[in-house]
Amino acid sequence: MPTYVARKLAQAVVTLFAVMTIGFFLGRLSGRPGALILPEGATQAEIDALNARLGFDRPLGVQYLDFLRGLLTGTVGDSYRQKVPALDLLVDRVPATFQLALSAFVIGLGSALLIAVLVHVTRWNGLRLTLLWLGSMRQSVPDFLFGVLLVLLFSVTLGWLPSLGNQGPTSLVLPVACLATAQLAVYLRLVGASLGEQQGQDYVRAAYAKGQPHHQVVVRQMLPNAVIPVLTIAGLNLGGLLGGTVIVENVFAWPGMGQVLLQAVNGRDFPVVLAGLAVVAFFFVAVNLVVDLVTASIDPRVRLA
Amino acid sequence: MSAVTAAAAAPPATRADGPVLSVRDLVVCTHGPDGPVVLVDGVSLDVQPGEVLALVGESGSGKSLTMLAVMGLLPAGTWLEHGTVTFRGEDLTADRCRLERLRGDRLAMVFQDPMTTLNPVRRVGAQLAETVRLHARLTRRQADERVVELLDAVGIPDPAAKARDYPHQWSGGMRQRALIAGAVAHGPDLLVADEPTTALDVTIQAQVMRVLAERRARTGAAMILITHDLGLVAQAADRIAVMYAGRVVEEQDVLGVFDAPRHPYTRGLLASVLSLGRDGERAYAITGQPPVPAERGTGCAFRARCDVGRDLAVCGEQVPTLLATGQGRVACHRPVPLPAPEVVR
Amino acid sequence: MSAVAGRVALPALVARRRPRRAPRPGRPGHVAAAVGVALLSLVVALIAVGPLLPGFDPYAQDLSRAMLPPFADAAHPLGTDSLGRDVLSRLSRAGLVSVGIAVVVVALNFVIGVTLGLLAGYRGGWADGLVGAVADIQLAMPVVVLLIALSAVLGPSTQLMVLTLGLTYWVGYARVARAMAMSLRERDFVVAPLTQGGSHWWTVTRHVLPQVLPQMAVIASFDIATIIGIESSLDYLGLGVQPPDPSWGAMITEGQKYLQTNPMLVALPGVALFVLVAGMQLLSQRFTTEHVTGARP
Numbered sequence: 001m002p003t004y005v006a007r008k009l010a011q012a013v014v015t016l017f018a019v020m021t022i023g024f025f026l027g028r029l030s031g032r033p034g035a036l037i038l039p040e041g042a043t044q045a046e047i048d049a050l051n052a053r054l055g056f057d058r059p060l061g062v063q064y065l066d067f068l069r070g071l072l073t074g075t076v077g078d079s080y081r082q083k084v085p086a087l088d089l090l091v092d093r094v095p096a097t098f099q100l101a102l103s104a105f106v107i108g109l110g111s112a113l114l115i116a117v118l119v120h121v122t123r124w125n126g127l128r129l130t131l132l133w134l135g136s137m138r139q140s141v142p143d144f145l146f147g148v149l150l151v152l153l154f155s156v157t158l159g160w161l162p163s164l165g166n167q168g169p170t171s172l173v174l175p176v177a178c179l180a181t182a183q184l185a186v187y188l189r190l191v192g193a194s195l196g197e198q199q200g201q202d203y204v205r206a207a208y209a210k211g212q213p214h215h216q217v218v219v220r221q222m223l224p225n226a227v228i229p230v231l232t233i234a235g236l237n238l239g240g241l242l243g244g245t246v247i248v249e250n251v252f253a254w255p256g257m258g259q260v261l262l263q264a265v266n267g268r269d270f271p272v273v274l275a276g277l278a279v280v281a282f283f284f285v286a287v288n289l290v291v292d293l294v295t296a297s298i299d300p301r302v303r304l305a
Numbered sequence: 306m307s308a309v310t311a312a313a314a315a316p317p318a319t320r321a322d323g324p325v326l327s328v329r330d331l332v333v334c335t336h337g338p339d340g341p342v343v344l345v346d347g348v349s350l351d352v353q354p355g356e357v358l359a360l361v362g363e364s365g366s367g368k369s370l371t372m373l374a375v376m377g378l379l380p381a382g383t384w385l386e387h388g389t390v391t392f393r394g395e396d397l398t399a400d401r402c403r404l405e406r407l408r409g410d411r412l413a414m415v416f417q418d419p420m421t422t423l424n425p426v427r428r429v430g431a432q433l434a435e436t437v438r439l440h441a442r443l444t445r446r447q448a449d450e451r452v453v454e455l456l457d458a459v460g461i462p463d464p465a466a467k468a469r470d471y472p473h474q475w476s477g478g479m480r481q482r483a484l485i486a487g488a489v490a491h492g493p494d495l496l497v498a499d500e501p502t503t504a505l506d507v508t509i510q511a512q513v514m515r516v517l518a519e520r521r522a523r524t525g526a527a528m529i530l531i532t533h534d535l536g537l538v539a540q541a542a543d544r545i546a547v548m549y550a551g552r553v554v555e556e557q558d559v560l561g562v563f564d565a566p567r568h569p570y571t572r573g574l575l576a577s578v579l580s581l582g583r584d585g586e587r588a589y590a591i592t593g594q595p596p597v598p599a600e601r602g603t604g605c606a607f608r609a610r611c612d613v614g615r616d617l618a619v620c621g622e623q624v625p626t627l628l629a630t631g632q633g634r635v636a637c638h639r640p641v642p643l644p645a646p647e648v649v650r
Numbered sequence: 651m652s653a654v655a656g657r658v659a660l661p662a663l664v665a666r667r668r669p670r671r672a673p674r675p676g677r678p679g680h681v682a683a684a685v686g687v688a689l690l691s692l693v694v695a696l697i698a699v700g701p702l703l704p705g706f707d708p709y710a711q712d713l714s715r716a717m718l719p720p721f722a723d724a725a726h727p728l729g730t731d732s733l734g735r736d737v738l739s740r741l742s743r744a745g746l747v748s749v750g751i752a753v754v755v756v757a758l759n760f761v762i763g764v765t766l767g768l769l770a771g772y773r774g775g776w777a778d779g780l781v782g783a784v785a786d787i788q789l790a791m792p793v794v795v796l797l798i799a800l801s802a803v804l805g806p807s808t809q810l811m812v813l814t815l816g817l818t819y820w821v822g823y824a825r826v827a828r829a830m831a832m833s834l835r836e837r838d839f840v841v842a843p844l845t846q847g848g849s850h851w852w853t854v855t856r857h858v859l860p861q862v863l864p865q866m867a868v869i870a871s872f873d874i875a876t877i878i879g880i881e882s883s884l885d886y887l888g889l890g891v892q893p894p895d896p897s898w899g900a901m902i903t904e905g906q907k908y909l910q911t912n913p914m915l916v917a918l919p920g921v922a923l924f925v926l927v928a929g930m931q932l933l934s935q936r937f938t939t940e941h942v943t944g945a946r947p
Contacts, residue, residue, distance in 0.1 A: 210409035224427070
């Protein structure tokens with residue numbers, strides 16, 4: 001187990017490093033940003049001065065080394081627009097985004113597990129088909145549209161829930177509902193399929209043979225096995241969850257990372273975006289690590305290999 | 306010896322009247338491209354208390370499916386079309402709930418591949434403890450103790466520590482022995498063993514068969530041994546039922562069948578096994594292959610491979626019924642004649 | 651006595667617990683497909699008929715006639731937006747733009763995916779490993795974040811979005827192409843020395859592509875709907891089609907400000923989007939399953 005963890009940690013660090021490097025070179029794609037940042041009518045001298053201040057007059061290799069040195073001290077550079085470290089601008093938005101994404105994931109996956117097990121135990125095919133159809137419907141609606149529809153229904157028409165910003169616990173309901181339903185649709189199908197796969201396995205037949213009742217077979221025998229492939233996919237789907245969170249933040253004016261990042265686009269403020277990449281990559285790597293560890297705790301074949 | 310062990314070792318009440326298991330006219334079907342296909346075609350069997358019946362046949366003969374149908378464990382896509390199963394006088398086909406309560410308790414089954422029969426993500430001891438607690442009111446600790454006793458009884462070394470292992474850490478022979486111990490833990494009246502040694506090394510097979518015999522002796526259980534290995538049959542079985550293409554074609558005492566098989570297929574089987582021992586001669590094998598279920602056609606399913614039946618009209622037209630002979634039963638229009646008493650081998 | 655001999659049809663016995671014929675997964679049947687076609691034709695009508703109507707102009711502003719509800723004015727059957735632009739015209743043009751973008755994106759994905767897939771499957775070894783690694787990174791990276799990053803450097807534009815999407819969703823095609831290439835590689839034993847690598851490549855493409863293309867073309871055409879969904883999300887964020895060009899996503903962004911007073915500004919593009927994507931999905935379920943399993947309806 002310790003070697004397994006060490007190996008995964010090493011992979012995580014390498015991934016982070018690779019992402020930051022790619023990000024760095026991405027940011028140099030358009031050459032010197034001075035002209036883009038200053039308003040029209042700025043003189044060439046002003047533009048050159050800005051470029052020098054931002055470090056763009058040095059050779060690329062030197063810039064990269066500076067960047068790496070910055071990484072080690074915990075910064076990706078200062079925002080072009082505001083003279084503060086870009087990471088600072090982003091970091092106090094992270095908890096809000098994290099709150100949204102994590103809630104949606106937990107509720108989505110959790111409900112999917114509960115419902116899928118229920119459907120499988122009761123063998124109620126009508127319910128299964130109805131739920132799958134509902135899931136398809138939800139998946140045909142892009143997240144932003146679904147969010148706007150939720151606002152239209154629950155905020156504007158019914159007036160039950162707030163639609164903008166973070167005014168308290170009720171503000172969390174609609175954004176989470178929007179994201180969680182998408183997650184639910186995905187995972188319900190996956191868990192259902194995974195349970196179906198386990199149903200035909202020999203150890204399940206043996207469990208029935210020894211007299212175990214159906215509901216026990218599903219929960220105690222099949223579920224741990226069924227969850228393993230779903231967890232792996234969950235780790236990969238994180239990207240989708242994050243993208244969805246950025247969109248939903250925009251729909252509901254949720255004060256998270258999404259807002260800051262989109263402002264950075266308009267301002268061509270690349271360091272902020274780079275900071276965003278760093279946070280996203282870190283989040284991604286951390287969650288996949290957790291997924292790996294959880295998988296290892298369920299599946300002894302992985303950790304004792 | 307704990308109170309639980311003592312109870313399990315007590316012999317079952319003898320029932321002078323009638324067999325432990327009685328199967329009549331079992332028909333199992335599956336979906337085919339042109340409609341239902343018959344896989345098991347009207348099988349009837351009896352098993353007497355305490356005896357070992359070997360159910361023999363090639364892959365595809367329907368021997369496993371027959372017993373899976375009896376146990377109510379038919380795979381998805383197959384179903385019991387017709388037939389009655391009577392267990393200790395009760396009609397199981399009429400009451401599925403009763404069958405599910407009897408499973409694991411009075412009626413147990415051991416499967417072919419001990420690796421896939423165990424849940425790979427749970428410890429072996431935990432799975433066995435679960436088995437033990439399914440039909441007896443035991444606390445966790447009592448169940449764990451019982452598991453250690455069972456593992457010890459089947460020769461697993463250091464059972465308390467080994468019980469905490471996961472299935473992939475055990476050898477095939479150990480897994481199968483543990484599964485057998487679990488299956489007979491509640492002292493069933495009937496144990497169905499579906500090719501219990503096929504997935505194991507030849508050297509381990511004897512060990513597993515010994516465990517089977519010993520556990521049976523302890524509990525007095527009858528056994529149906531499904532196998533294609535006639536050597537095992539000779540070693541362990543009292544009676545044999547030979548299946549071909551979904552039907553029982555011969556039924557006899559084991560000693561009798563080795564001496565004088567009545568069905569041409571049985572004769573062919575024996576000849577192909579016995580010929581392996583003789584130097585210099587080519588091993589005998591019955592020509593051809595068993596017919597695919599959808600193509601069994603009218604008449605006797607063996608006729609295409611039968612020296613006699615190939616040319617006989619009646620073999621092509623009428624399915625032979627299982628009729629009693631002096632020694633047992635055989636389904637053949639022209640059974641193999643009994644050898645003349647003075648033939649010397 | 652054994653049961654009835656040699657039968658093809660079973661006698662009328664009561665079958666206990668006979669299971670239903672297992673339903674083939676993903677086959678919602680003719681009704682769903684018909685609904686899909688109906689929905690799609692509505693959108694096609696919108697896109698095709700729009701330009702033929704008198705007064706079609708997605709760009710003309712008229713602040714004196716802003717925020718008109720639908721059916722209030724004969725010249726603007728679906729109303730006007732906050733700048734007085736005709737909603738119907740914008741809706742129609744936006745549809746055309748979205749479909750156009752999606753076709754280009756899918757074509758890019760297709761070409762890149764098939765090329766990389768064939769390369770990975772046929773060459774194997776380092777090529778397979780490399781393509782696989784890139785694919786993994788691709789799958790993990792959310793396209794929204796990627797486009798944000800690129801837009802912050804190069805400025806948001808339709809071309810950037812098309813290029814980014816075109817380079818993002820190739821993995822599915824690559825997988826299929828790779829599998830086909832690998833099976834073909836197994837079948838034809840390759841003894842040729844490395845120098846002959848070129849001609850083998852050509853032969854493979856001659857044999858593999860004709861088999862692979864029809865199947866994947868069907869998948870590709872349904873991916874158009876998925877891409878439109880993604881593209882409209884990006885437009886919504888301001889990362890795709892830029893004003894004044896119309897797009898359903900941007901129209902919804904605009905309309906969201908007036909949700910209380912004129913929800914139609916959101917509802918109309920929302921419905922158009924939903925109808926297109928749902929219609930495509932319903933139709934695709936039927937066709938892709940047929941192709942994959944070869945089953946007849």
